[in-house]
Each structure stands twice: as C-alpha cells, then as structure tokens.
Amino acid sequence: MDRTATPARTWSRFKFPDSLIRYGVWLSVLVFLAYTVEYLEIPLDRLLGMLGRMGSTIANRYYPPDIDYIMDADYLEYVLETVQMAYLGALFGLLASVPLGWFGSYNMTPSRRYVYPIARLIVMGCRAVHEMIWAILFVTIIGFGMLPGVLALMFFCTGFAGKLIAEEIEAIDMGPVEAMRASGANLFQTMIFGVFPQVRVAITGIAIYTWDVSFRAATVVGFFGAGGMGWYLKRNILQIETERVAAILLSILALVLISEALSAWARARVMKMK
Amino acid sequence: MAILEVRDLRARYSAGGPEILKGISFRVEADDFFAVIGPSGAGKSTLIRCINRLVEPSGGEILFYDREVTTLPGRQLRLLRRDIGMIFQEFNLIDRMSVMDNVLSGRLGYTGNLRSLFRAFPRDDIQRALDLLDRVGLMDHVDKRADELSGGQRQRVGIARALMQNPKLLLVDEPTSALDPKISREVMALIKQMATEFKVPCLCNIHDVQLAMEFCNKIIGLQDGNKMFDGPTGKMDQAMLDEIYAMEVL
Amino acid sequence: MSDTLASPVKKPTVDDIINSRRQNRAAKGAFYTLLLIMVVWSIKVTIIEDTDWERIGSLGKVIAAANRFIGIDFSLFPSLIGPTLETLMIACLGTLVGVILCIPAAWFGAHNITPYKPITYPLARLMMTLSRSIHEIVWALFFVAAVGLGALAGVMALAVRSIGFIAKMSAEAIEDIDPGPVDAIRAAGGNDFQVMIYAILPQVLPQVLSVIIFEWDINIRRSAILGMVGAGGLGLVFFRQMNTFNYHGVTSVIIAILLLILLGEVLSYFARKAVI
Numbered sequence A: 001m002d003r004t005a006t007p008a009r010t011w012s013r014f015k016f017p018d019s020l021i022r023y024g025v026w027l028s029v030l031v032f033l034a035y036t037v038e039y040l041e042i043p044l045d046r047l048l049g050m051l052g053r054m055g056s057t058i059a060n061r062y063y064p065p066d067i068d069y070i071m072d073a074d075y076l077e078y079v080l081e082t083v084q085m086a087y088l089g090a091l092f093g094l095l096a097s098v099p100l101g102w103f104g105s106y107n108m109t110p111s112r113r114y115v116y117p118i119a120r121l122i123v124m125g126c127r128a129v130h131e132m133i134w135a136i137l138f139v140t141i142i143g144f145g146m147l148p149g150v151l152a153l154m155f156f157c158t159g160f161a162g163k164l165i166a167e168e169i170e171a172i173d174m175g176p177v178e179a180m181r182a183s184g185a186n187l188f189q190t191m192i193f194g195v196f197p198q199v200r201v202a203i204t205g206i207a208i209y210t211w212d213v214s215f216r217a218a219t220v221v222g223f224f225g226a227g228g229m230g231w232y233l234k235r236n237i238l239q240i241e242t243e244r245v246a247a248i249l250l251s252i253l254a255l256v257l258i259s260e261a262l263s264a265w266a267r268a269r270v271m272k273m274k
Numbered sequence B: 001m002a003i004l005e006v007r008d009l010r011a012r013y014s015a016g017g018p019e020i021l022k023g024i025s026f027r028v029e030a031d032d033f034f035a036v037i038g039p040s041g042a043g044k045s046t047l048i049r050c051i052n053r054l055v056e057p058s059g060g061e062i063l064f065y066d067r068e069v070t071t072l073p074g075r076q077l078r079l080l081r082r083d084i085g086m087i088f089q090e091f092n093l094i095d096r097m098s099v100m101d102n103v104l105s106g107r108l109g110y111t112g113n114l115r116s117l118f119r120a121f122p123r124d125d126i127q128r129a130l131d132l133l134d135r136v137g138l139m140d141h142v143d144k145r146a147d148e149l150s151g152g153q154r155q156r157v158g159i160a161r162a163l164m165q166n167p168k169l170l171l172v173d174e175p176t177s178a179l180d181p182k183i184s185r186e187v188m189a190l191i192k193q194m195a196t197e198f199k200v201p202c203l204c205n206i207h208d209v210q211l212a213m214e215f216c217n218k219i220i221g222l223q224d225g226n227k228m229f230d231g232p233t234g235k236m237d238q239a240m241l242d243e244i245y246a247m248e249v250l
Numbered sequence C: 001m002s003d004t005l006a007s008p009v010k011k012p013t014v015d016d017i018i019n020s021r022r023q024n025r026a027a028k029g030a031f032y033t034l035l036l037i038m039v040v041w042s043i044k045v046t047i048i049e050d051t052d053w054e055r056i057g058s059l060g061k062v063i064a065a066a067n068r069f070i071g072i073d074f075s076l077f078p079s080l081i082g083p084t085l086e087t088l089m090i091a092c093l094g095t096l097v098g099v100i101l102c103i104p105a106a107w108f109g110a111h112n113i114t115p116y117k118p119i120t121y122p123l124a125r126l127m128m129t130l131s132r133s134i135h136e137i138v139w140a141l142f143f144v145a146a147v148g149l150g151a152l153a154g155v156m157a158l159a160v161r162s163i164g165f166i167a168k169m170s171a172e173a174i175e176d177i178d179p180g181p182v183d184a185i186r187a188a189g190g191n192d193f194q195v196m197i198y199a200i201l202p203q204v205l206p207q208v209l210s211v212i213i214f215e216w217d218i219n220i221r222r223s224a225i226l227g228m229v230g231a232g233g234l235g236l237v238f239f240r241q242m243n244t245f246n247y248h249g250v251t252s253v254i255i256a257i258l259l260l261i262l263l264g265e266v267l268s269y270f271a272r273k274a275v276i
Helices: A016-039 A044-062 A073-103 A115-128 A131-142 A146-170 A175-182 A187-224 A229-238 A242-273 B044-051 B074-082 B099-110 B113-117 B123-135 B151-164 B181-197 B209-215 B238-244 C014-049 C059-067 C074-109 C117-133 C136-147 C151-175 C179-187 C192-229 C234-243 C247-275
Strands: B002-012 B019-029 B033-037 B059-064 B084-087 B169-173 B202-205 B218-223 B226-232
Touching (some): A016 C074, A044 A242, A044 C136, A073 A115, A073 A146, A073 A187, A073 A229, A073 A242, A073 C014, A115 A146, A115 C247, A131 A146, A131 A187, A131 C059, A131 C192, A131 C234, A131 C247, A146 A187, A146 C014, A175 A187, A175 B084, A175 B099, A187 A229, A187 B099, A187 B113, A187 C136, A229 A242, A229 C136, A242 C117, A242 C136, B019 B044, B019 B059, B019 B218, B019 B226, B044 B059, B044 B169, B044 B202, B074 B084, B074 B099, B084 B151, B099 B123, B099 B151, B123 B151, B151 B181, B169 B181, B181 B202, B181 B209, B218 B238, B226 B238, C074 C117, C074 C234, C074 C247, C117 C151, C136 C151, C136 C192, C151 C192, C179 C192, C192 C234
Parallel strands (some): B033 B202, B169 B202
Antiparallel strands (some): B002 B019, B002 B059, B218 B226
C-alpha cells in the first residue's frame, strides 16, 4: 500500500502531551492484557490445538444428540414448568418494578429526598446481583423447587425492568402532568391520566424484553436446584451423559430461538400500535 | 367583589436564585377578562402558575374568594385547584387518549380513585362533556385520539377540559402562541365567549398585544418581574407599551 | 377498534357513550380475568403444589434460614483478592476476544458493506442471535466440556456471549454512517480495506467503543458467576463457601462481587467520558 499523499513537513502525528497520555493508556492496557494471559495461565501455545480438539470432542462425544431423550413426556413437562417459571418471574418482577420505577423516577417520585433514593437502591441491588446468585440464595433459604426459581427470576426482572421503566417515566412530556395537577387530580390520578398513557407502549416493549431475559435465565436457574430444565442439564452433566447433554442444549437453543421469534413479532405489533 | 386578590406576590425558582416576581399586586373582579402582557421572561407564566401553586410563591398573599391560597395543605390545595380551570400554551392534552377522555379528565378533582382507574365517569359528567364538545364545535371528533387533531382543535379540547371543572376562575397561559394568527383569533373569541357565558373571570397571559387590546377589558403590564401597568384596556397607550417592551426591543 | 367511521352524521348521545364504555370495560375485564385465571393456575401448579411446604416450615424458619447469611466472614477477604483479580481479568480478556470475533460478524452483518448479501448477511445475523440467545452459564458449560476446567473456558464463554450485542450495535452503527466519506475515499482510489479504515471506522468508533465498555461492564457481572460451573474466578469460591455451609463466607463473596461491580461501573463511567 503506498500513500498517494505525503504529509506536510511541519505536521506530525505525534502531539506532545495528548498523544503521550493516549499511547500511555493504550500501552498499559496492552501490558495488562498480556499479564492477564500470563496470570490466568492460558496456554497460548496449545490454544489452537485445543480449539481443534474441541471440534473432535464434540464430534465424538456429543454427536449424535440423544433426541429421543428430550422428546420424553417427563422432559416436556419440565419444559412447560420452565416456561411457567419464566413468565411468573417476569410478571411478578414487572408488578414490582412498575411502582419501583415510578418511585425511582426523579420527576414523578412522591418524595425526592426519601422515596427516590430507596427505590433506586432496591432496583440497583436487584440488578447488581446475578440471577444465578439469587437462585442459589433462594434455594438455600427455602429449598429446591420452582418457588426459589420464580423468586430469583422475580428479583432479576425487577432490577432489569425497574431501571428501564424509571428511565421511560423520566423521559415523558410533563405537560399533561401539569394539566392534571392543575385540575385538582391527586397523585394517583395524575399517574393514571398524565403519565401512564405516555409510557404504556414503552412498558409493553419493556415487558417483552423482560420476558426474553427471564426465559433465557429460566432455562439455567434449575442448574442449582431452582426448578425447570436446568436440573436435567445438571444431572446429565454429572452423569457424563454427553449425548443427552447435547440434546438438552439443543432444546434450550431451539426454545430460546422460538421465544425470540415470538417476541420479535410481538414487538413489531406493539410498535405499530403506537 | 374581588374574586382574586394578589398582594405583594414574590417568586423565585431556587432558594438563592434571582426573583422572578418582585412584589406584584392586583385584583380580579367577577366579570373581568384580564390580560397579562409583557416581554418574554417578564414572569407572566410564573405569575399565572403561582395562583394555583403549580409554582410555589416565595412571599406575598393570594386571596381566592377571601381564602389564603399560599398556605393551603395538600388536600385543600387540590380542592382549590378544582375551582380554577387552566388552559395551556402547548395544550397539554393526553395524546394517546380520546378527545372524550381528555375532556373528562377535567373532572378528576371530583372523581374517586377507583372510578378514575376504570375511567368510569358519572353520567352527568359525560353529558356535560358532550355539551361542551358541542359548544366548542368538536362533536365529530369525540372518539378520535387527541393527537389526530389539528392545533386549533386541540386547544378547543383544552378549553372544554378547563370548563369541565365548572371553574370559578380561568387561568389562561399563552393560549395562542402555538397557533397561527387566524386560528389564534378564533380561539381567543371562543375563550371570551365561553367566559362570558359561564360567567367565569379570566386571567390570560398573552404575548400578542393586539389580541389583548381586542379581547380583554383590563391589562397588567409586566416587565422583569415588576408591574408596570394595571388598568382598563382603554387607558393603555403606545407610550406605555413602548416602555413595557423597551427591553425586548433592545 | 372504535367505530368513528360508522357515524359521521349522527351525533353520539350520552347513552351511546356510556354503553360503548361499558362494553369496553367488560371486554377488558374479561381479558384480564382470563389472564388472572391463567396466572393463578400457574401459581397453583408451579408454586403451591410443587413446593415442599413442610420442609420450608413456618415463616419464622424461613427468616431464620435467611438470617444465616447476615454476617461477614472477614477472615476470608485476603484469600478473595486473587479470585477477584481473576474475575476481572476473565471479563477483560473475554471482552477483548469477543471484540476480535465481532469484527467479521459486524462486517458481514451490516447490510451496506456485507461482502455477499445472500449468504454473509444471514450468516452474521445467525451468529448474533445464537450468541445472544444462549445464557452465559450454558456457554461456560459448553467450553468447560470442550477445553477443560479453568479460566480459558470462562474467557471463551464471555467472548462468545459478547459477540451478539457488540456486533449487533456495531452493525447498526455502520448501517447509519454518512456515505459521503466512503465515496470520497473510493474516489481517491482507495480499496475496500482502506475504505473501512479511513471512511467507516472513524465514524463508528465512538459508538462502538461505548458499546464495548457497556458490554465489559456486564461481563464483569457474568464472570463473577462462571466459576460455579468450573470456569475460574469468584464463582468458584462462592460455590466452595456454599458447599461448606459457611454462609458468612458467602456474604463476603457477594460483597466482593458487588465491590468489583462498583469498580467496573466507576471505571466504565470514566472510560465512557474519555470516549465521548
């Protein structure tokens, strides 16, 4: 590659303090990453071989997936349970996140000094803890089953939807709110008439997203005993039934793709409804 | 008898901030159509919003039917606001609700929470809303969504909503700024007609001096938070107007 | 839905309106009742019947069980430093590898620059959907099985999980670019590669960088749990504390995770400011 234009003599790509800082930052990031490879003992020399071996492992042990196993009625029942767990978790999470979103929106919160920071903190806490940790905690507290799964998904969805709903409420046009206040409406009526019609479509969209993430998480919370398909996955991994594991992973993939397709369709409908 | 009496009203947006209103006093009588004029930034909107306390005044007194407004607690304040209708510059309609629901929303102060949740307004309210929609000429648009209407039609919905409250005073905030001149005149005429018919005194912020002189019987001139003029429209002259708008010319 | 067209001449009467409102409410009521029945049924099947209420016992017992977590095992903190660092590093490397894998995905997945639309475009979209659809735990299980226990599996899992979002956002950014500079470089005789470096990259770089920072932030959250399935980091310690019933230790690990996430938030805040 030869450049057709030659730079002017006085021009330099390097500008004294700015470029130094910039290259310094990049260099330290690179050094850090190199050190990371070293620290994590990632065998770079054998990496390519490993990835090659990965192919043969999959081909030998995970193929063919045991399709009969996932067509079994017992397993399908677990699939249904997963779906129920996902939607209950999403539903309860949404029910919790609507008031939390309201209280945690700076423009509409009943009290900026007390309610706002508390609501924000709850939502942030729900978000910061990963859904798997919620699942394990609830399993430890109330034992195996669907209930801890639903609770874990509920907390996860509350964090996910609460933040988005609060942001939507903060973005509304305050005009109708002012009009409702001026007509003597109370706080609740102002929400119902001034705010809710403005965020209804957005909340429907958020609900669909919440369902997406909830279902994705529901397929695996069972891994630690919180109900659904994850439990099957864990059992077969422990028993090294690799062909069954492959089949279960395929079924998870298929279900998630179906659910994504459904929610993409629903989202398109909602956007049209607007 | 004075419907509204304002004494030495002061307002500022933040505790240490500059004063927007620097001691305004005036009286609104039963059959007044008051215009508040002045350059932008003079404090017209703040003045109007202080009266139903959408903006909290920082000092002074507001007497509405001889009742002190500035100290009313939450529930009392809502009952007061119920008696004061308001018409807005940007209409402030609920875009995604029908015209009917928008007009009915003027009755919220009289409606319980459960009824509002299901939008189950009493029969009398619906009858009144229909009558008002007929009066403002929107009978063909009852079921349309508010965002399907034109600007002039939207402001008519706003007028019907304000009258729905059965108000004892109308606050009108720049009703014509978002409209073109022909529609502006129609809207002003409608407000005037409705105010006369329902015997509601009006306090109307207006940027357009021509419209103010034409429709209003009294004028307050504001400049930079001070009252420069207060009197019948007849007493207003070009010299006074020049003085009020002096800062804007610069 | 509404019959605005049906009666342009006839003026609606109060009864019309009240009736149509009643019908509307009845329809909505029926819909929500149906929904409620469905929800109640699910609650009955999944929660009431499935749960072993005997084992849970009274509310007091549940509170007692939850109370076990209240308290911090301070003695654990020194031994958490290593795994915390490891978690952070897995997130960094995972994001980096993810970004590298993203380059072809974003290139193929932007319909204005994709090399051969009928094949490369759907291929890239499939890659993105696959990556986003599968939970990171499943990816980690997959890579643990493929490359064995350890950090490498975690890095690979995060990398693959990151492709979807970064590539999707980058592809959208590329689709939105101003075509002017592309034409300019073409007119100057630049080849495809030069067009990419000089016309496309500068336009999308700030946006792509902020997406990468966002994903890195999320990857910290994810890498903290990958250890539970054997992919290194804090998750492993968490799992060990859980298995030895050291509940105060569990709380300590959660605090370490929260601190790390907080650090991630602060760093990404500054990084985003530097980028924009």
